[in-house]
Amino acid sequence: MKDINNNDVEEKTISYKKDPIRKDVIKIAWPVLIELLLGSLFGMIDMMMLGRIKNQAVAAASVAAVGMTNQPLFIGLSLVQALNVGGTAMIARYYGxxxxxxxxxxxxxxxxxxxxxxxIPLSILGLTFTQQIMSLMGAQPDALQVGSNYFKVIMIGFIFQSLNMSVSAALRGIGETKTPMRINLKCNFLNVIGNALLIYGLLGFPELGVTGAGISTALSQVIACILLFRYIVKGKSIIKLNIGNKFKFDKNIMYNLVKIGLPASLEQMVLRTGILLFVRIVAGLGTVIYAAHQIALSILGLSFQPGQAFGIAASSLVGRSLGAKNHEKAEAYAKKTRKIGSLISTFMAIIFFFFGPQLVGLYSTDPLIIDSASGALKIIALVQPFQSSQFILAGALRGAGDTFWPLVATSVGVLLIRVALAYIFVINMGFGLMGAWMAVFIDQLVRWVFVYIRFRTGKWKHVKIR
Known part of the structure; x- marks a missing residue:
């Protein structure tokens, strides 16, 4: 009997290792996951460095300035990324x-x-209306004073960051995720070193504070841009860029980019608008509760990464399979990425549920903040399976060029459900922060239902591109 059981286990192990679908998914997803997780970690280190500037008033103003300037920057980056969705889907199709x-x-x-x-238009706007944009984001005079130059430098770096995103999206379209990971991690590491030198004025460098952080970030984007372009210009990849070839406008490619990219761009605008309205509702609960909310959001941000990584893998693999006219394989890739991503998310959910107070304790020692944020983490734990599944299946739909239904899901879930229910739960029913996160849970559940139903119809397999 033992021999039979051992044989069964051995056969299952061999089958697991030989599963080509799983192998392809892991091969593409793990470099993206590492890149996203470490990118978040480096971002946290940046904020910690600014928070340790000797003058506490300057440190607080610097952290506030970065937080406020990040909001318009993220809007710009999300719009660029939405356009790149079309590029990734098309490149994956043509490659397949x-x-x-x-x-x-x-x-x-x-x-x-x-x-x-x-x-370029957004960069010009940022450079021309720096003070007005920061004031619109709620910057106080001290944050305006220390943060204006930082914002201008960041908007210059935005140009190179956008180019990097386009090249990385193209490489991911053919499943080449290790190269963007290596280059971006190197440049993030250089950014941390540059921050230390230019924020604090170490080794004879000028002490520039938050402006130094901006210069370091922009320079790291320039270096990443040079490395990525050198890689594709030298012809080391299937993604090649021959500078000598004259550019020829192709109306079919433009049609595809608009058809796929426009709904993705509208989705990002809807998402950002919904989040802004949601944040305004939570901000009315007071500074301490809002701080607890920000901590919960920070931890939730880390939990996004597995869903995003496997969503990118799904986009690439589904697009390639549809390009090769293998619909069954496209569906198999989508289901496998969802399964693996959901397992990782379930593991994270268990940690959030049982170790919430310990996680929040890394951010604050305030008992009210720990109690409020750890309560929110319990709801976040329940959100995880739906959030991950929704991210990954939406990634599969985008890889097929079917970006309209993720737009519908986000519009209904974020604007109609999250914002409306947050207002009812927080303002009308007095549920406080828990009410806000209950609205997030229902929003994610509704979005998952929309995306899952669309995926189950199989109509995404027949989206045509020119």
Whole structure:
């Protein structure tokens, strides 16, 4: 009997190792997951460095300035990323269909459209109306004073960051995720070193405070841009960029980019608007409760990463399979990415549920903050399976070029459900922070239902691109 059981276990182990679908998913997803997790960690280190500036008033104003300038920057980056969704989907399709000659044309169109329609106009706006934008975000005079130059430098770096995102999205479209990971991690590490030198004035460098952090961040984006472009110009990848080839406008590629990218851009705008309204409702609960909410959001941000990583893997693998006209394989990839991502999210949910107070204690020693935020983490734990599944299946739909239904899901879930229920639970029924997070849970559940039903119809397999 023992021999039979041992044979069963051995056969299952061999089957697990030989599963080509699982192997492809892990191969693409793990570098993205590492990149996203460590990127978040480096971002946290940046904030910690600013918080340790000797003058406490300057330190507080610097942290506030970075938080406020990040909001308009994130809006710009989310719009650029939405356009890149179209590029990733098309490149994955052409790669799967073995039409590699069209890949370079797509990349050039994405970069040109991104630069002319979004990046350069937004950078000019940021540089011209720095004070007004920061004031709109709620910056007080002290944050305005220390943060204005930081914002201007960051908006220059935004140009290079946008180019990096376009090239990385193209590489991910063919499943090449290790190169963007290596380059971005190197540059993030250099950014941390640059922060230490320029914030504090170490080793003879000028002590520039938060402006130094901006310069270091922008320089790291420039270096990443140089490394990524050198990689594709030298022809080390299927993604090639031949500077000598004359650019030829292709109306079919533009049509595809608008068809896929426009709903994705609208989705990001809806999401950002909904989050802004939601934050205003929570802010009315007072400073301490709002601090607890921000801590819960910070921890929730880390939990996004597995869903995003496996969503990117799903986009690439589904797009490639549909390009090769293998619909069954496309569905198998989507289901496998969802399964693996959900397992990771369930593990994180258990940690959030049982170790919430300990996690929040890393951020604050205030008993009210710990109690409020750890209560929110229990709801976040319940959100995890739906959030991860929704992220990954939406990634699969985007890889197929089906971006309309993720837009519908986000519009209904965030604007109609999250904001409306948060107002009812927090303002009308007096449930406080727990009420706000109950609204988040229902929002994620509704979005999951929309995306899951759309995925189950199978209509995404037949989305045509020119």
């Amino acid at each position: 269909a073995k039409q590699n000659e069209r890949i370079e044309i797509v990349l050039k169109h994405v970069m040109l459209l991104s630069m002319t329609m979004l990046t």
